[in-house]
Amino acid sequence: MITTSFGSIRPWHPEDAEALAAYADNPKIWRQMRDSFPHPFTMERAHAFIDATLKPSSSLFLALASPHEAIGGIGITRGDDVHHRTAELGYWLAEPFWGRGYMRTAIVALTSYLFAQTDLLRIYAEPFASNLASIRALERAGYSCEGRLHCSVVKEGKVLDQLLFAAVWTVYAAPEGC
Numbered sequence: 083m084i085t086t087s088f089g090s091i092r093p094w095h096p097e098d099a100e101a102l103a104a105y106a107d108n109p110k111i112w113r114q115m116r117d118s119f120p121h122p123f124t125m126e127r128a129h130a131f132i133d134a135t136l137k138p139s140s141s142l143f144l145a146l147a148s149p150h151e152a153i154g155g156i157g158i159t160r161g162d163d164v165h166h167r168t169a170e171l172g173y174w175l176a177e178p179f180w181g182r183g184y185m186r187t188a189i190v191a192l193t194s195y196l197f198a199q200t201d202l203l204r205i206y207a208e209p210f211a212s213n214l215a216s217i218r219a220l221e222r223a224g225y226s227c228e229g230r231l232h233c234s235v236v237k238e239g240k241v242l243d244q245l246l247f248a249a250v251w252t253v254y255a256a257p258e259g260c
Contacts, residue, residue: 084191088184089148091156091192094132098145098152103128105153105176113237114213115174146175146188153179156188158196158205169196171207173216180215189223197251204250210235211243220247224254 084091094102105111107123120127135143143157154175161168171193175185196202209216211230221227225247234244 084195086184086187086191088179088182088187089146089153091144091188092147094135094143094145094152094155096129096132098147099125099128099132101151101153101176102131102145102155105178106155106174108177110177111174114210114216116172116235117237119174144192146173146184148179154184154188156192158192160202167201167203169202169205171205173207183222185216185219186222189219189225193223193225193249193254197249197254202251204248206246206248208234208244208246210237211245217245217247223249225249 083093103123103125106119106128107121109121112119112121112123120131131143140162141157141159143155145152146154146156154173156171156173158169158171160166161170171189173185173188175188193205196205206228207216207220207225208231209220211217217227226249228246228248231244231246233241235242
């Protein structure tokens, strides 16, 4: 568990299913996520997701939790082969908590933890270019924009660009005030 100013970053628990289903079943969140993020996000899907996070995997999916309930998720998926020391970062936050700096705080906390406790050399994220809140969170968390991936995804039948942000262990330093 990682303690933060808003609560913690911790493993998912079966009792998180109700909050997960309620908060994740939001089209505003789904529109900024990959299609593997379910919509609608039902209780059945919440239980299945939580069960999957408890099994051994090259991915790590954690809950962002206030002192009262799970309010979002953050995780990484490790690469393989020559990318085995690289991981992709993904995250989402429940709409009632937007605009409070929670995601920036979570990104800094998890990135710092992973660089200190694992052999990862690089952590990257690929937000849709239209997702300004996610881009700001990454910038404020000390990630560098490495480029634009033109016409790289299709979401809801629309071809979209993504931006490539990364943190590299040799140069990453958490921003002040975290």
